[in-house]
Structures are given as C-alpha cells and as structure tokens.
Amino acid sequence: MSKEITIEKITYSSSSQSISYREIYQLEGKKIKLEIKSDGYRNQCYAKAYFLKQNEWVLIYSIPHSLMNTPDNLCYQPNYRHSPQKAEPEFKADIEKLKTAQAKIFTS
Numbered sequence: 001m002s003k004e005i006t007i008e009k010i011t012y013s014s015s016s017q018s019i020s021y022r023e024i025y026q027l028e029g030k031k032i033k034l035e036i037k038s039d040g041y042r043n044q045c046y047a048k049a050y051f052l053k054q055n056e057w058v059l060i061y062s063i064p065h066s067l068m069n070t071p072d073n074l075c076y077q078p079n080y081r082h083s084p085q086k087a088e089p090e091f092k093a094d095i096e097k098l099k100t101a102q103a104k105i106f107t108s
Contacts, residue, residue, distance in 0.1 A: 009025075018044070038071060038075070043065055045068055047098055051106075069094050070091050070094045
C-alpha cells in the first residue's frame, strides 16, 4: 500500500462568510488537492478533488452541496469565527468521501 505524503493541510477564513479547508498530498506518484468550503449560503458550499496534470489542477470529483456533511455557516459559530483552524474536524466526513472517490477513480 502506498504512503500518502502531505504537502499542505490548512483550514482558513476564505471570506467574511466562509471557512475553507485545503489539503494537497502525494499518493502513488500523483499530486491530489482537496478543497472544501463552508459558506454562509448552503448553495455556495463545495467539496472538490483535483489532481495535478502538466502543472494544471484538473477536477476529478465533487460532492454536490446538498450531499455534503460539512455544515454550512461555520464562520458564524463562535468557536470558529476568530480561530478557523479549530473547524478542521467539521470537514472530516467530506475529506474521507473525497479521498475514497479519488482512490476509486485512479484504481478503476
């Protein structure tokens, strides 16, 4: 089994009404990027997985906002408003779903 090598993992305020999670890692020679956004408006939330192909990020999978497990409105919760990095556990289910989907895509 290949080892996943983390290049970057951050949770940050991406606007006054959103908190985002980004992870970039290498797995089996491929660089993968996950981006998940919790916004004040549910329809502006997203969870996407990309892979790096010829120095360009190519979308390979996305979770529709209506099927995401990451709560919307994270930026309005007192625990996260001034410390967005504390919200990282809120993204866990969608991180796992993106990783599972991208693994299936690359092994099929």
